Amino acid sequence: MFTGNFAPRSWLLCHGQLLPINQYSALFSILGTTYGGDGVSTFALPDLRGRVAIGEGQGPGLNQTNLGEKKGEEAVNLTVNNLPSHNHSTNSNETVVVKKESVRSVNMNTADHATVTTDEEGNNEQSTTSYTGNSQPVNNMQPSLTINYIICLEGIYPSRN
Structure with missing residues (x-):
């Protein structure tokens, strides 16, 4: 990581750029085509812009x-399947009188925006919210906190042991 707005000498910012294999063969031997490139003449650096390693x-x-696997999203769209099972009750301080043969669905137009459905006797069958x-x-x-990721182009080759 580097807090400057440039890459120091012998380093590059990790912005996913393609590099020639013949010029950076040691680095290619470590990265391969994990982050892109054709593996014949080019390979790519990791692109860590807007990402957390x-x-x-x-x-x-x-x-x-x-x-090389990218995971996560900056924003997600939630659906009903993402919510825990729950219900909503409706409260109203309005009195609704429904005659036996009258309309069976009444929009109470309260702050709760509830609809009350009654049976033929005027009994509450169902209340739902909008x-x-x-x-x-x-x-x-x-x-x-935004900080640049950089990668070394030259130096001591890392040993495997």
């Missing part, structure tokens, strides 16, 4: 993650 593997209670909301995505981002 996480470790490869599988921790206790976590899903497997593989090198839909609300406008299906906007929900922000899913964790608190973050």
Whole structure:
């Protein structure tokens, strides 16, 4: 990580750029085509713009993650399936009188926007509330601080032991 707005000499920002294999063969031998490129003449650096780096593997209670795999979303659209099972009650301080042969559905037009349906005797069969909301995505981002990720182009080749 680097807090500057440039990459120091012998380093590059991790912005997913393609590099020639013949010029950076040591780095290619480490990265391969994990982050892109054709593997013949080019390979790509990881693109960490707007991303958080996480470790490869599988921790206790976590899903497997593989090198180069992108996960997560900045925002998600919630559906009814995302919500816990629940119900809503309706309250009104209005009195609704319904004659036996009259309309069976009355919009009480209260702040709760409730509809009450009665049976032929005028007994309450069902009360429902109106839909609300406008299906906007929900922000899913964790608190973050923007810092540049950089990768070294030259230096001591890492040993495997």
